[in-house]
Every structure is written in C-alpha cells, then in structure tokens.
Amino acid sequence: MNLSPLPNSPLGVFDSGVGGLTVVRALREILPNESIIYLGDTARVPYGSKSPDTIRRFSVEDTQFLVAHGVKAVVVACNTATAHALTTLQTTFRVPIIGVLGPGVEATLADPACERVGIIGTAGTIRSHAYQHEIAMRRPDILIEAKATPLLVPFIEEGWIDHPALKSVLRDYLKPLLDKGIDTLVLACTHYPLLVPVLKRMLGQKVRLVDSASTCAAHVKAQLEEAGLLRTAKSKPTLELFLTDHSEQAENLAKRFLGGDFGRVKKATL
Amino acid sequence: MNLSPLPNSPLGVFDSGVGGLTVVRALREILPNESIIYLGDTARVPYGSKSPDTIRRFSVEDTQFLVAHGVKAVVVACNTATAHALTTLQTTFRVPIIGVLGPGVEATLADPACERVGIIGTAGTIRSHAYQHEIAMRRPDILIEAKATPLLVPFIEEGWIDHPALKSVLRDYLKPLLDKGIDTLVLACTHYPLLVPVLKRMLGQKVRLVDSASTCAAHVKAQLEEAGLLRTAKSKPTLELFLTDHSEQAENLAKRFLGGDFGRVKKATL
Numbered sequence: 001m002n003l004s005p006l007p008n009s010p011l012g013v014f015d016s017g018v019g020g021l022t023v024v025r026a027l028r029e030i031l032p033n034e035s036i037i038y039l040g041d042t043a044r045v046p047y048g049s050k051s052p053d054t055i056r057r058f059s060v061e062d063t064q065f066l067v068a069h070g071v072k073a074v075v076v077a078c079n080t081a082t083a084h085a086l087t088t089l090q091t092t093f094r095v096p097i098i099g100v101l102g103p104g105v106e107a108t109l110a111d112p113a114c115e116r117v118g119i120i121g122t123a124g125t126i127r128s129h130a131y132q133h134e135i136a137m138r139r140p141d142i143l144i145e146a147k148a149t150p151l152l153v154p155f156i157e158e159g160w161i162d163h164p165a166l167k168s169v170l171r172d173y174l175k176p177l178l179d180k181g182i183d184t185l186v187l188a189c190t191h192y193p194l195l196v197p198v199l200k201r202m203l204g205q206k207v208r209l210v211d212s213a214s215t216c217a218a219h220v221k222a223q224l225e226e227a228g229l230l231r232t233a234k235s236k237p238t239l240e241l242f243l244t245d246h247s248e249q250a251e252n253l254a255k256r257f258l259g260g261d262f263g264r265v266k267k268a269t270l
Numbered sequence: 271m272n273l274s275p276l277p278n279s280p281l282g283v284f285d286s287g288v289g290g291l292t293v294v295r296a297l298r299e300i301l302p303n304e305s306i307i308y309l310g311d312t313a314r315v316p317y318g319s320k321s322p323d324t325i326r327r328f329s330v331e332d333t334q335f336l337v338a339h340g341v342k343a344v345v346v347a348c349n350t351a352t353a354h355a356l357t358t359l360q361t362t363f364r365v366p367i368i369g370v371l372g373p374g375v376e377a378t379l380a381d382p383a384c385e386r387v388g389i390i391g392t393a394g395t396i397r398s399h400a401y402q403h404e405i406a407m408r409r410p411d412i413l414i415e416a417k418a419t420p421l422l423v424p425f426i427e428e429g430w431i432d433h434p435a436l437k438s439v440l441r442d443y444l445k446p447l448l449d450k451g452i453d454t455l456v457l458a459c460t461h462y463p464l465l466v467p468v469l470k471r472m473l474g475q476k477v478r479l480v481d482s483a484s485t486c487a488a489h490v491k492a493q494l495e496e497a498g499l500l501r502t503a504k505s506k507p508t509l510e511l512f513l514t515d516h517s518e519q520a521e522n523l524a525k526r527f528l529g530g531d532f533g534r535v536k537k538a539t540l
Contacts, residue, residue: 043324044314049427051517054313123519154424157319165438172433247321249393 012071017045020077026217048122059085083130118177121188282341287315290347296487318392329355353400388447391458
C-alpha cells in the first residue's frame with residue numbers, strides 16, 4: 001500500500017472497461033501536467049448488469065492493482081462502481097478515492113432553476129438509488145425520474161451512434177422522463193458523453209445535460225490542490241493504459257473515448 | 271478429475287451466461303432421464319467481445335468447476351467458447367467434451383439443397399472463422415457469408431424482442447447476407463433461439479434457420495449412447511444451476527431461456 005503519496009506519483013483511474021477514458025480525457029484537459037495510470041477491466045466488462053457483491057469485489061481488486069502501482073489517488077471513473085463500492089473503497093484503502101457520483105450531483109444542483117431531474121445509467125447504477133439518494137438528501141423538493149438504459153452501451157460500443165434504431169431506443173427510454181417534464185438529464189455512465197450530440201438534437205434547448213466526466217475532472221483538480229498533491233515535476237507526464245483483456249476492438253474503442261492516441265496497451269492480471 | 275465417469279453421474283453444461291439454458295431445455299426434451307449441472311459465468315459475461323486467450327482461460331476454469339463436481343461429460347453450450355476453446359478443453363480434460371459447433375454444421379449441411387449459408391453470432395465467434403472453416407472443409411463449393419451481430423444479445427437480455435428498433439437492427443445486420451441470396455441462416459449463438467419467431471416473420475419461407483441448441487442436444491444423446499453413458503437410475507433426475515454472479519435479472523432471464531422453473535440458484539466461485 002502507498003502510505004506516503006508523493007505529488008509526482010501518478011493518478012490512478014479505473015473503469016469496468018474503456019468508457020472511463022472519457023474521464024481521462026477530461027482530466028488531461030484540466031490537469032495537463034499529471035501522469036495517469038488507467039486500468040480497464042475489459043475481461044469482466046460490463047459491471048452494470050451484475051450484482052452489488054460482485055461489483056464491490058471487482059472494484060476492490062481494481063483499486064488494489066492501482067495502489068500496488070504507487071498511485072497518489074484513485075479516480076473511480078465508472079458510475080456503477082462508484083454507486084456500489086465507493087464507501088467500501090474509501091474505508092479499505094488509505095489513498096484518496098474519488099468517484100464520479102458526487103461531482104455529477106453537484107453539477108446537477110449547481111443550476112438553481114433545476115426542479116425536475118432525469119437520470120439514465122446502467123441497471124446497476126439506477127438500481128443502487130445512489131444518485132437518487134444523493135440528490136434527494138440535498139434537495140428533497142426536486143422531482144427525480146430515473147431509468148435504466150442498458151442498450152445504450154452496446155450501441156456506443158458497436159459505433160452505431162447515428163443509427164435510426166438508436167434513436168428509436170432512446171425515444172422509448174426517454175419517454176417516461178420527458179412525460180414528467182424533466183429540465184435536466186444526468187448522464188450517469190461514463191460511456192454516455194459520446195451520445196451528447198444525438199441527445200442535444202433530440203432534446204433541443206429544453207433539457208440541460210449533465211456529463212459526469214468533466215465535472216469529475218474538475219473535482220479531482222480541486223482535491224489534489226487542497227491536499228498539496230499536484231504534480232510539480234517538469235518532465236513530460238505519462239499515460240499508461242492497462243487492460244485485463246486486450247483486443248483490437250477494445251483498443252479502437254479506447255481511442256474513440258480518449259479522443260486521441262496512446263502508447264502500447266499493457267496486459268493486467270487481477 | 272473424474273477418471274471413470276459413471277452413467278448415473280450428471281451431465282455438465284456451461285455457458286458464459288444463461289443463454290446456454292436453451293441447450294439445457296433441448297437436452298431435457300430429448301434426454302429426460304439425465305441429471306444436469308449447469309454453470310453460467312454471469313460474473314464475466316459476455317465472452318463474445320473478448321480475446322481468444324481470455325475466452326480460453328475462462329472456458330478452462332468453467333470446465334474445471336464441472337469436472338470437480340463429478341460430471342460424466344461436458345457440453346460447451348456457448349458458441350464463442352466452442353469456437354475458441356474446444357480443442358484446448360479436449361486435450362486438457364479426460365471427460366468427453368462436446369461443443370455446439372460441430373452439430374450446428376452437420377445440421378446445416380444435412381439439407382443437400384443448401385448452397386448459400388449465412389452465419390450470425392458474436393464478434394468472437396465470427397472472428398474465429400470456426401464455422402466458416404468447418405463448413406468450407408466439408409463443402410468447399412458452398413458460399414459462406416458471416417456477420418458479427420453484437421447488438422442482438424443485449425436486445426434479447428433487455429427483453430425487447432418485438433421492438434421496432436430490433437427489427438431495424440436486424441434489417442441492417444441481415445442485409446449483406448440477403449444480398450448474397452442465402453438459403454440457410456445459422457444462428458451461431460445460444461441466445462438466438464429466442465429470435466426465431468421474429469426472424470421467421472422477416473425471412474419467410476425462403477431461408478432455413480439452423481438453431482444450434484436442438485442439434486447439439488441430439489448430438490449429445492448419440493454420444494452418450496455410443497459411450498454407454500446414458501443414465502439408468504430410476505430416481506428423478508435433477509437440475510442444479512450454478513451462477514458466478516447472482517442477480518434477479520439473471521434469474522428472470524434464466525427462466526425465459528430454460529422455458530420453465532428451476533430450484534434455488536447456487537453461487538459458484540471460480
């Protein structure tokens with residue numbers, strides 16, 4: 001275990017797969033001097049359809065891997081893992097653990113006009129009631145309508161973002177939320193930033209979209225500043241990408257989520 | 271390891287998830303006196319999008335679990351695992367190992383009028399070229415057109431079998447196959463029997479559907495007869511269901527694939 005994290009140690013980030021690279025992309029924009037070790041558990045992806053016990057066990061193993069690599073903090077770049085395992089991770093490990101949920105909720109409530117919130121995510125995230133609970137604790141007056149949308153990740157991974165079938169699926173998924181007159185839609189899955197263009201076209205200006213990737217990155221920056229953990233080295237920061245299963249498909253997807261290239265992918269065994 | 275399998279030992283069946291229960295359903299119809307132990311690796315499902323190495327490693331672990339439970343033969347009720355791991359399993363274990371691929375190919379070629387074969391399955395199954403190779407070895411004159419159809423399993427698991435979006439997805443997936451004038455369509459995934467009604471409506475009488483679940487069951491029966499391994503006990507046969515991740519969703523899906531009820535699901539740790 002990393003007992004005395006040094007500012008120049010890398011930041012650790014994990015996700016069930018490569019979707020969490022949307023968070024890495026946002027981190028690199030806002031914290032361009034940080035080195036990052038990313039772990040994608042592509043051998044066991046997805047987490048969103050699995051049980052709380054299994055999600056917690058996998059999340060502990062992911063964090064163990066990053067801690068063994070000497071990271072100074074761990075970002076849980078997966079809404080399902082955050083919803084089910086954040087408290088377990090925070091009580092099990094000594095390094096700071098930051099999830100995507102808190103920052104997403106803060107960004108949701110930052111707009112005082114927000115009165116009716118829709119939430120979409122994996123079955124695991126929605127079933128955990130973690131977002132619903134966190135929002136209701138802070139603003140009990142807000143109407144919350146949550147909907148599990150398990151087909152969205154497969155469509156994104158298939159690359160069918162402009163397919164008419166995706167629009168038909170989205171229309172059905174969003175109908176109960178729009179029927180309630182939502183003014184805000186929380187994208188509670190790190191895959192979903194890729195759907196922002198199609199969602200904007202479907203929802204127009206009426207509904208504000210909250211993307212947990214960018215809000216999480218801003219929160220990480222504030223936490224590192226507060227803890228005096230910002231990297232001070234002048235050398236070029238690095239990005240190391242570990243996957244538990246390495247396929248060409250995962251690598252191509254990774255490039256799309258990261259919005260750029262990376263070096264050789266390394267194989268991780270948990 | 272089970273060195274001297276007794277006829278009254280159970281049959282072992284495994285799949286990446288609960289889709290392989292379509293094979294169990296077919297086995298119970300044709301071999302009503304057999305006891306069955308089923309293992310669904312629901313903690314790591316799906317296999318179809320993962321790399322050959324990982325699929326082989328998972329398949330060996332699944333088989334080890336069944337062999338440790340004293341099964342007399344192992345049925346690989348997963349096309350992806352059969353395509354990548356059957357040879358490894360057959361050379362690693364001493365019990366007979368039967369996959370879904372061979373019987374599916376036999377059933378495909380049983381109709382002498384078959385000249386143009388379409389194959390649909392997971393990315394892993396199609397990428398392995400196992401079906402294409404097996405058909406081409408026996409009938410080099412046949413035209414083969416294969417297409418990975420990774421969105422079908424998520425739709426089936428979401429239960430959206432009559433949704434217009436599924437039809438739109440199917441139309442796009444099947445177009446290159448129909449453009450080649452296929453007369454036979456191999457459903458190279460044990461989830462797909464649930465799509466038979468919608469496929470029949472879309473394809474009419476022109477295209478024969480080959481479902482690997484029922485052809486595999488017939489093959490298992492012949493193999494057990496030949497090896498003198500049919501169960502002779504007069505007591506009621508049992509069905510034991512082990513899952514590596516147990517959720518309500520998996521249990522509901524399992525009932526749909528099995529087409530009936532079962533006892534308490536047991537947790538397996540691999």
